[in-house]
Amino acid sequence: MAILPRTDLLDEYHSHMAREKTTFAGDFKRFFVRGLAxxxxxxxxxxxxxxxxxxxxxxxxxxxxxxxxxxxxxxxxxxxxxxxxxxxxxxxxxxxxxxxxxxxxxxxxxxxxxxxxxxxxxxxxxxxxxxxxxxxxxxxxxxxxxxxxxxxxxxxxxxxGGFLGRKLYRHIESFMTRIPVFKQVYPHVKQVVEMIFGEKQMAFKRVVLVEYPRKEIWTIGFVTSSGMKSIAEHTGGKTVTVFIPSTPTPFTGFTITVLESQAIDIPITIDEALRFVLTGGVLVPGKQSTGAIDGPMVNPVSPLASSSIDPAQTVVPGPLDPTR
Incomplete structure (x- = not known):
């Protein structure tokens, strides 16, 4: 059996792509999405x-x-x-x-x-x-x-904010946290508010790469502290605590502790790293871009998209076919 290119299917595919690019519907969709963005x-x-x-x-x-x-x-x-x-x-x-x-x-x-x-x-x-x-x-x-x-x-x-004021507030807060139902809600609300508006906000020290959640998968993280003493003693080396943000909500994520030697510093700012995570890797910092991804773009509305036949090649009878 010889494998030969199906030029008729390829011609049909390319002509369909050309028609789609020049039709009013295609132009309208493209410019509408661009204007919306x-x-x-x-x-x-x-x-x-x-x-x-x-x-x-x-x-x-x-x-x-x-x-x-x-x-x-x-x-x-x-x-x-x-x-x-x-x-x-x-x-x-x-x-x-x-x-x-x-x-x-x-x-x-x-x-x-x-x-x-x-x-x-x-x-x-x-x-x-x-x-x-x-x-x-x-x-x-x-x-x-x-x-x-x-x-x-x-x-x-x-x-x-003064000494007497803080002391008075602690007494009032102690009384309020004994009120049923209120005491179940207040501590969590206070924690969120302090995280957003408090003077001791979470400080990201630097941007690093770590192999997480397994080897050979590199993930961007933020070093938040030097880690806990008990973990460092158990691992036998200097550790760092790394916050792994999630996409598209980088204010949520995971906290892991790794050896400092396993956290690779990368020369980008925290803002650039947050934009990279927030956009799912679309906004790559300018100096870190390696260029466009090679390979053709997949058109989901192509008439060949749902076909089980590969448009580039198909099986046709060859010169050694015994049935001929």
């Missing part, structure tokens, strides 16, 4: 920042702003002269009556609850609503809550 990081970054702002505005700033507005409403009558009261603060009896009529027409549960209140209580309710409208019309008032929150956090850090 360019725009998506910026769009996602803006969306994440916007969601973070909305969370801070609604969950942090707005409760503080509500407290500030309530305090102002309580202080104004005793500190501001009658003639100098703002227009939103002055409520006439006719306004209260119109408000009652509006509530009666609404018929909702909240409206029925307000209808049971006295004229003085309804006056305070109308005044609070007017003040809320006045507050919302001045958009820069919304940032007061954020400024107050940042100031309070700063003051808490200053107070609790």
């Amino acid at each position: 360019i725009l998506l990081p910026s769009v996602l970054t803006l969306w994440i920042l916007w969601q973070a702002y909305l969370f801070l505005d609604r969950q942090v700033a707005e409760p503080i702003n509500r407290g500030i507005r309530a305090g102002i409403l309580l202080v104004i009558p005793s500190t501001v002269p009658q003639a100098a009261l703002p227009t939103w603060f002055v409520i006439s009896p006719s306004e209260v009556e119109r408000f009652r009529q509006t509530l009666a027409k609404a018929g909702s549960f909240e409206a029925q609850r307000l209808l049971k209140k006295s004229d003085a209580e309804l006056t305070a309710e109308i005044r609070a609503q007017n003040f809320k409208t006045f507050w919302d019309n001045h958009w820069y008032f919304r940032f007061i809550g954020l400024v107050v929150a940042i100031s309070l956090i700063y003051l808490a850090g200053r107070v609790l």
Whole structure:
């Protein structure tokens, strides 16, 4: 049997590839994916920042702003002269009556609850609503809550950072960790927060290569410490602790201890190593690139992809075939 190239299948394959490259669908898909890859990081970054702002505005700033507005409403009558009261603060009896009529027409549960209140209580309710409208019309008032929150956090850090503050905080923390359910959750949350914001963050000292998880498989890792004394005594040599990040979440991974002689230093920065791991090896540091991978690219939509016949060669009867 002689093995000869099937030129007809090869011609069909190459003509299909040429048609795919020049069709509108192929161009549209290629440029759409390219545009998505360019725009998506910026769009996602803006969306994440916007969601973070909305969370801070609604969950942090707005409760503080509500407290500030309530305090102002309580202080104004005793500190501001009658003639100098703002227009939103002055409520006439006719306004209260119109408000009652509006509530009666609404018929909702909240409206029925307000209808049971006295004229003085309804006056305070109308005044609070007017003040809320006045507050919302001045958009820069919304940032007061954020400024107050940042100031309070700063003051808490200053107070609790001192000797007496740390001692007081330890007593409060000791009490809270005895509360059922709370004590099961709090230690883990505290550990995560301290890892992210704490002063003693995980420090990667250098980037190394180690044979992990078996020989002849080289894995990038970060040296975090010199290892434990008991391990060094057992191995009889100097050891290092290496953090092996996982893809595509390099903040998770494995911690191993190896002999220092088995950890090979490589001349790349920690940021370059993290990008390499995060992208699954796509972003290779410039000076470390060995060039493009040899070999043809596989087209998953090729009409020959699902065929069991190799397009490069097939078996045909040869000149010594006894059946001919």
